[in-house]
Amino acid sequence: NWGNIKGDITFKNVSFAYKEGEKVLDSFNLNVKAGETIALVGETGSGKSTIVNLACRFYEPTEGEILIDGVNYQERSLLWLHSNLGYVLQTPHLFSGTIRENILYGRLDATDEEVIRAAKLVNAHDFIIKMKKGYDTEVGEEGGRLSTGEKQLISFARAILANPRIFILDEATSSVDTETEQLIQNAIRKVLKGRTSFIIAHRLSTIRMADRILVINKGKVGFVNLI
Ligand code: ATP
Ligand code: MG
Numbered sequence: 001n002w003g004n005i006k007g008d009i010t011f012k013n014v015s016f017a018y019k020e021g022e023k024v025l026d027s028f029n030l031n032v033k034a035g036e037t038i039a040l041v042g043e044t045g046s047g048k049s050t051i052v053n054l055a056c057r058f059y060e061p062t063e064g065e066i067l068i069d070g071v072n073y074q075e076r077s078l079l080w081l082h083s084n085l086g087y088v089l090q091t092p093h094l095f096s097g098t099i100r101e102n103i104l105y106g107r108l109d110a111t112d113e114e115v116i117r118a119a120k121l122v123n124a125h126d127f128i129i130k131m132k133k134g135y136d137t138e139v140g141e142e143g144g145r146l147s148t149g150e151k152q153l154i155s156f157a158r159a160i161l162a163n164p165r166i167f168i169l170d171e172a173t174s175s176v177d178t179e180t181e182q183l184i185q186n187a188i189r190k191v192l193k194g195r196t197s198f199i200i201a202h203r204l205s206t207i208r209m210a211d212r213i214l215v216i217n218k219g220k221v222g223f224v225n226l227i
Contacts, residue, residue, distance in 0.1 A: 005165045039201045039213045040052075040199070041207060041214070046216040049090070055166075084166060086162050090200075094139045098135065122160055122186070148172055149172075
């Protein structure tokens with residue numbers, strides 16, 4: 001039950017420039033249907049992160065509009081958007097506080113059991129309880145001694161607990177050990193299930209989870225079909 005959102009997202013003639021006169025996106029069109037997983041691939045600097053930044057409304061289109069369930073997202077509140085849309089970014093952001101608080105973020109009503117269930121589902125539970133203070137470990141401003149892979153798993157646990165209708169993943173390019181890599185792949189698979197998802201994928205294993213692959217090439221767009 002997703003409450004008041006279906007989860008259909010449309011970019012309609014979206015243009016965007018960080019600096020005036022330097023368009024990164026030029027009349028970009030895309031419809032992602034409710035429940036669909038779309039993978040964005042393409043060269044560095046092609047505009048992939050810009051597309052998801054716009055979807056998250058960290059930035060807004062310079063021209064054109066982004067519609068959610070057919071309604072321009074600017075007609076809704078940012079709080080509404082962010083309670084229906086979850087994201088795991090390339091450099092996962094953890095804030096100072098404990099691991100538990102970081103997973104709870106935005107879901108302060110959740111019980112300890114729910115936190116643990118979310119962590120188990122994304123395979124974060126085992127490494128968390130190996131630490132002396134477990135879920136009460138302070139991550140510190142920069143995430144303490146947690147690796148990038150571990151921080152991503154905590155972000156996945158947060159996303160699972162928040163249960164957003166729309167999920168966005170900007171896959172980390174940094175190398176992690178094969179075991180963590182496998183845990184992250186499994187976490188991705190679980191989080192994508194049943195949601196509308198945008199994934200910026202660098203790994204073939206992630207790309208293969210998509211229903212559609214969108215190749216971004218210097219502002220131009222093409223689709224390829226999964227074999
Ligand atoms: P990568 O694969 O390296 O992550 P990307 O496809 O995600 O690349 P974007 O980050 O969307 O590419 O960048 C698209 C263009 O916009 C690039 O030319 C980049 O330099 C520029 N750009 C990105 N972020 C900013 C910003 N905050 N301010 C100014 N220009 C930016
Ligand atoms: Mg990027």
